[in-house]
Amino acid sequence: MGDGSRIADHVHKPQYLTTADGLADGATTELAAADAATEARLEWRRTGKRGCAGLQAVMFSTDGYAFPETYYLGAKRARDVVYRVLSAACEDGDLSIQEAIEAIEDIFRRNALNLYKLNVVNGSINHETAIVGKRVSLSSVEEDVLFVRIIWCDASGQHRCRVVPAGRFYEITRNKGVGLTFAAMGMTSFCDGPADGSNLTGVGEIxxxxxxxxxxxxxxxxxxxxxxxxxQIRPGEGWEYCPRNTLRKVTKVLLDEFNVTMKAGFENEFFLRRKLVSNGVEMWIPYDNTNYCSTSAFDGASSILQEVYSSLKDSGIVVEQLHAEAGKGQFEIALKYILCTVAADKLIYARETIKSIARKHGLVATFLPKPDLDDFGSGSHVHLSLWENDQNVFMGSSKDNFHGMSKTGEQFLAGVYHHLPSILAFTAPHPNSYDRIQPDTWSGAYLCWGKENREAPLRTACPPGVPLDLVSNFEIKSFDGCANPHLGLAAIVAAGIDGLRRHLKLPEPIESNPSDHSSKLKRLPQNLQESVESLSADKVLHELIGDKLVTTAIAIRKAEINHFAKNPGALKDLIDRY
Structure with missing residues (x-):
């Protein structure tokens, strides 16, 4: 976006929209901003230029009257809405951060100066606080903040961080970052060194x-x-091994080619364990021994779960429901669906929150798929839907309906179905993952799909409020706590893109237990080696995710296979890592 003076250069004066009529009509703010953003995106795509009309035709005003509070509320609502709209535009790749900053200055200042020909010398928007919004004040470091953790999730699904003192972070690191060896993205769950064949070593830094x-x-x-x-490999240039950048890249392809975005909502299953050392032997004791949806289990863990819920809420993470699961000391916390790039970040934050608060209470929370081979397993089931201009386009209609799905929904899901054996190398990336994916355990062991079929790996869902002949989303059961969420979602999006490009079709759904059809159905990979073989031969995932990153992931998986085949007892060491 250019500066405000460019408006005068246009032959036709723009028709200005007010963005904050928030007191008289609560919807006007959001509609005006969203409509303007939509028009801007269409203009950018038609012309290939981002500096055209669009957000330069949006201007802030308020219906504040008489009382100071009314002006405050109008301004606050406008800022919140503009922040959300521009953040989404940046996530989708329609705007760069700098262009979003320019748009903010246009909306809240320059457009008004130009329209009313005002000559204002003093006052300008602080660029730093414009980006961050209400999360943090960058003009000064709050005195009580000591450290800032810089978080990433590696290709083996482990969360890692560098910690920087707050003063240095706000002075230097927030703009320039910190160095990290190439080898960090080639590490396995059992060794802090790059896997053989990962092509990543201690030479080179990002x-x-x-x-x-x-x-x-x-x-x-x-x-x-x-x-x-x-x-980043250099300022402003994403590294080809970056999981967050990979997910952005494939979602941009989905948006550019089909004008569709994907939303995701994760169900986090985890075990609470107590560590007990007896005669020098370390043991993990279940927090309780109750059953599925037990009121006693929830009552016993309520102080922990209340603190987890409050902490997630404080971090902007919306919890839809939580309950005790079927395993010993097992619980589930389901998160609200949001744009998939944001959902992956929030899943990492949710895991961090759950593990940290459990630790405060003298417990260990683990997302390991099968910490006890004689108990139930844990997954990170993910519900996915497709959206176009705030319309759910996965869901069918009276004129476009294949078992409740639209044609777009069917083709996308057919792509996921077709590539599911390869996807598992990202969503079920550890040998222990396949101890969980077994028949008759609600984890999805056979290649099939079904409506409200919890034994199928792909389940279409009809939640309350959706007409019974339609479905609003689909669930992937074979996604677990060892997965890097950005890479797992990237693989799913890549598969869906292939389904849309090739207009793939689904087979008929399985409406009963897939085990009853075992003679007709193909088993999904029964071990990590089989999923790695599928991924190795999958040209679509190599192309869309990136050949180098896929090669590294395969090398890590092979190292995991070899290590845990030789050291089956090493599984207990992972309870702290996942």
């Missing part, structure tokens, strides 16, 4: 650059903050 809109105060440690990091 920058971990904080993504400031993701910065939050740690609710369980109020003197610290955490922020997600982008991996």
């Amino acid at each position: 920058r971990l650059v904080p993504d400031m809109p993701t910065l939050v105060r740690l609710p369980w440690s109020r003197h610290e903050e955490m922020v997600m990091a982008d991996m």
Whole structure:
């Protein structure tokens, strides 16, 4: 976006929209901003230019009257809405951060100056606070913040961080990042060194650059903050091994080719364990021994779950429901569906929150798929839907309906169905993952799909409020806590893109237990080796995710296979890591 003076250069004067009529009509603010953003995106795509009309035709005003509070509320609503709209535009790749900053100045200042020919010398928007919004004040570091954790999730699904003192972070690191060896993205779950064949070594360095809109105060440690990091090979250039950049890349393809975005909502299953050392032997004791949806289990863990819920809420993470699961000391917390790039970040934050608060209570929370081979397993089931201009386009209609799905929904899901054996190398990336994916365990062991069929790996869902002949989303059961969520979602999006490109069709759904059809159905990979073989031969995932990153992931998986085949007892060491 250019500066405000460019408006005068246009032959036709733009028709200005007011963005904050928030007091008289609560919907006007959001509609005006959203409509303007939509028009701007269409213009950018038609012309290939981002500096055309669009957001330069949007101007802030308020219906504030008589009382100071009315002006405050109007301004606050406008800022919140503009922040959400421009953040989504940046996530979708329609705007760069700098262009979003320019748009903010246009909306809140320059457009009015030009329209009314005002001559204002003093006053300008602080660029730094414009990006971060209400999450943090960058003009000064709050005195009680000591450390900032810079978070990333590696290709083996482990969360890692660099910690920087707050003073240095706000002075230097937030803009320049910190250095990290190439080898960090080639590490396995059992060794802090790159896997053979990963093509990543200790030679070479990237920058971990904080993504400031993701910065939050740690609710369980109020003197610290955490922020997600982008991996950059040089300033402004994403590294081809960066999981967050990979997910952005494939979602941009989905948007550019089909004008569709994907939303995701994760169900987090985890076990609470107590560590007990007896005669020098370390053991993990279940927190309780109750059953599925037990009121006693919830009552016993209520103080922990209340703190988890409050902390997630403070971090901007919306919990839809939570309950005790069927395993010993097992619980589930389901998160609200949101844009998939944001959902992946929030899943990492949710895991961090759950593990940290459990630790405060003297427990260990583990997302390991099958920590006890004689008990139930844990997954991170993910519900997915497709959206176009705030319309759910996965869901069918009276004129476009295949078992409740639209044609777009069917083709996307057919792509996921077709590539599911390869996808598992990202969503079920550990040998232990396949101890969980077994018949008759609600984990999806056979290649099939079904409506409200919890034994199928792909389940279409009809939640309350959706007409019974339609479905609003689909669930992937074979997604677990060892997965890097950005890479798992990237593989799913890549598969869906292939389905849309080739107009793939689904087979008929399975409406009963897939085990009853075992003679007709193909088993999904029964071990990590089989899923790695599928991924190795999958040209679509190599192309869309990136051949180098896929090669690294395969090398890590092979190293995991070899290590845990030789050291089956090493599984207990992973309870702290996942």
